[in-house]
Amino acid sequence: MNRLIDILNFRTYDEDENYTDKPQITVGSIVLGVLLRLFILLIASLFVFKYFPVLYDNTWVLLLAIWFLVIYPAYRGYTNYYKRIDKMQSSTLCGSCKHFEHSSQLCRVYDEHVSQNHIPCEGDSWEPK
Numbered sequence: 001m002n003r004l005i006d007i008l009n010f011r012t013y014d015e016d017e018n019y020t021d022k023p024q025i026t027v028g029s030i031v032l033g034v035l036l037r038l039f040i041l042l043i044a045s046l047f048v049f050k051y052f053p054v055l056y057d058n059t060w061v062l063l064l065a066i067w068f069l070v071i072y073p074a075y076r077g078y079t080n081y082y083k084r085i086d087k088m089q090s091s092t093l094c095g096s097c098k099h100f101e102h103s104s105q106l107c108r109v110y111d112e113h114v115s116q117n118h119i120p121c122e123g124d125s126w127e128p129k
């Protein structure tokens with residue numbers, strides 16, 4: 001349940017994530033957060049439009065709500081995520097390796113998450129970008 005709340009809230013920058021092999025926030029979780037928020041907002045708007053039909057003429061309110069409740073928070077979440085990954089990239093061996101996939105904090109060769117204190121190949125498979 002806490003994980004779902006984190007995803008919905010686009011949990012902010014947390015440097016501890018750089019030290020775990022199981023990152024909670026990835027690009028995928030941000031996309032999932034967008035879809036969940038969009039789903040909740042659209043369901044809520046169905047009820048609102050049902051009881052306030054006059055709002056059909058003002059659908060821009062829904063567009064504003066999507067911007068402020070979905071797109072902007074997701075953008076902030078992604079920015080925070082990117083800052084964290086950027087910091088990890090500059091301070092780990094994997095960050096300079098061509099096999100590192102920053103969108104999922106993953107090593108493509110070993111198919112494992114990497115972190116500040118976990119380099120799956122221990123440097124053996126490192127190749128420059």
Ligand code: SF4
Nearest residue numbers: 094097107120121125
């Ligand atoms: S090959 Fe090694 S150095 Fe490169 S990303 Fe994978 S674990 Fe990191």
